[in-house]
Amino acid sequence: MSGLPRLHHIFVASLSSHVMASGELAVTxxxxxxxxxxxxxxxxxxxxELSGGIGPWGAFRPVFSTLLAMIPFLYLGQHFNRxxxxxxxxxxxxLPLILTIVLWxxxxxxxxxxxxxxxxxxVSKGSAR
Known part of the structure; x- marks a missing residue:
């Protein structure tokens, strides 16, 4: 048992403050x-934490856009982003690049x-509003 780490209890306290007089601050x-x-x-x-506080669609929009962009030849990710x-x-x-195996x-x-x-x-512009 000596090899196991000891468990510590962590207590969290919330702070509130009240201004008492000029320049004084009381914390309870x-x-x-x-x-x-x-x-x-x-x-x-x-x-x-997963959605970054911007909701489910804001967090999933870039993933969905990328999935659409992965469909070859159609560039649907750009159309999805308007x-x-x-x-x-x-x-x-x-069309001309398809003829070249390297550039396409x-x-x-x-x-x-x-x-x-x-x-x-x-998404970042939408969450900044």
Whole structure:
């Protein structure tokens, strides 16, 4: 048993402050701390960490955009991000590049990266509001 680490109890106290006089600040500790954790509270905390606090669609949007961008030849990730002009131009640009085995994979991979990048920008602009 000596090889096992000792368990330590951690107590969390919430702080509150009250201004008493000019320049003085009184800090009181809540002796009870936070309430007991519930399974639903734990799930909510985990979900907020996974979604970055921007909700399920904001967290999943870049993944969905990237999955669409991985469909070859169609550049659906750009269309999903409402960049129809870019998607159309890349579709047209790929036609001569398909003849070259080297250059087409480059534009295909770049379209996936660009779709992820733009979708993250859309999410960050939406969460900044």
């Amino acid at each position: 500790l809540d002796p009870e701390g936070p309430g007991r954790a519930t399974p639903l509270g734990v799930i909510k905390a985990i979900w907020n 960049q129809h002009k870019k998607g159309a131009w890349w579709f047209i640009l790929q 994979p480059l534009i295909y991979i770049w379209s996936i990266i660009d779709s992820w990048w733009v979708s993250n920008g859309i």
